[in-house]
Amino acid sequence: MHIDKDLVAASATPLVLAILAEGESYGYAILKRVRELSGGELEWTDGMIYPLLHRLPRLGYVTTEWRSPPEGRRRRYYAITDDGRAALAEQQRQWLTVTRALGDVWPGSGGLATAFGEA
Amino acid sequence: MHIDKDLVAASATPLVLAILAEGESYGYAILKRVRELSGGELEWTDGMIYPLLHRLPRLGYVTTEWRSPPEGRRRRYYAITDDGRAALAEQQRQWLTVTRALGDVWPGSGGLATAFGEA
DNA sequence: CGGCGATACCTTGTGCTACTATGCATAACT
DNA sequence: AGTTATGCATAGTAGCACAAGGTATCGCCG
Numbered sequence: 001m002h003i004d005k006d007l008v009a010a011s012a013t014p015l016v017l018a019i020l021a022e023g024e025s026y027g028y029a030i031l032k033r034v035r036e037l038s039g040g041e042l043e044w045t046d047g048m049i050y051p052l053l054h055r056l057p058r059l060g061y062v063t064t065e066w067r068s069p070p071e072g073r074r075r076r077y078y079a080i081t082d083d084g085r086a087a088l089a090e091q092q093r094q095w096l097t098v099t100r101a102l103g104d105v106w107p108g109s110g111g112l113a114t115a116f117g118e119a
Numbered sequence: 120m121h122i123d124k125d126l127v128a129a130s131a132t133p134l135v136l137a138i139l140a141e142g143e144s145y146g147y148a149i150l151k152r153v154r155e156l157s158g159g160e161l162e163w164t165d166g167m168i169y170p171l172l173h174r175l176p177r178l179g180y181v182t183t184e185w186r187s188p189p190e191g192r193r194r195r196y197y198a199i200t201d202d203g204r205a206a207l208a209e210q211q212r213q214w215l216t217v218t219r220a221l222g223d224v225w226p227g228s229g230g231l232a233t234a235f236g237e238a
Numbered sequence: 239c240g241g242c243g244a245t246a247c248c249t250t251g252t253g254c255t256a257c258t259a260t261g262c263a264t265a266a267c268t
Numbered sequence: 269a270g271t272t273a274t275g276c277a278t279a280g281t282a283g284c285a286c287a288a289g290g291t292a293t294c295g296c297c298g
Binding site: 003004006007009010011012013014015018019021022034037038039041042088091092094095097098099100101102104105106107 | 122123125126128129130131132133134137138140141153156157158160161207210211213214216217218219220221223224225226
Binding site: 008009073 | 288292
């Protein structure tokens with residue numbers, strides 16, 4: 001199965017910000033974390049994630065720097081900022097709003113919105 | 120406040136299909152129903168909904184016909200098909216998948232996915 | 239040492255599509 | 269008679285996703 005394009009687009013930024021909120025990370029690792037979180041159903045390619053990662057510093061949501069560890073390849077690490085955390089919280093609220101609206105009309109789902117943040 | 124473009128795009132089709140699953144309807148009424156459901160936070164314009172409504176019959180998700188009631192303007196009514204209900208169920212599953220992935224990393228949300236369909 | 243798969247990052251070109259703006263038309267209210 | 273609400277539709281552009289291709293290092297296996 002594969003997830004609808006629009007749904008992938010809508011979840012991309014919040015997912016990455018949420019992963020970075022767990023701790024700083026880098027492109028390749030984020031990619032694998034996303035696969036792991038979705039049980040393999042969200043399959044981004046690296047070509048898809050880098051443009052997103054380049055946008056985040058411009059928006060002020062993350063800081064970034066190269067790291068050259070004693071062993072292994074050099075990596076570009078990203079760390080979330082306060083603005084990034086605020087943006088994450090805002091996106092969280094928007095998802096709640098939309099999810100609540102969907103839950104109200106969804107057939108056979110007794111108000112899924114309760115699960116989001118107000119349980 | 121206004122909802123992020125990508126999130127609006129991702130929710131548009133499932134929302135309309137869910138509304139039509141409640142009973143047949145037409146463009147203008149669907150527009151108002153969406154505003155009502157979201158408490159005014161999702162503000163589609165009519166220019167945004169009609170291209171979507173035109174796509175649905177092509178996908179086989181709805182049937183459509185003009186109605187000219189004894190009083191009032193003529194309207195184009197849409198009714199969901201079995202294929203449409205199947206598509207709605209599929210989208211529901213995709214939302215659950217993505218919501219579960221988000222819930223797993225979401226800060227301060229103890230697994231929002233439980234709310235969706237598996238409570 | 240030779241080769242290959244995994245790790246790691248980046249860019250470009252194009253094809254699709256969403257949204258703004260605009261237009262048309264009728265009904266209802268004042 | 270004028271204005272607002274109802275109701276449907278499209279065109280043009282501006283923006284973006286995505287596949288494909290490019291660079292480079294590391295570790296393993298024979």
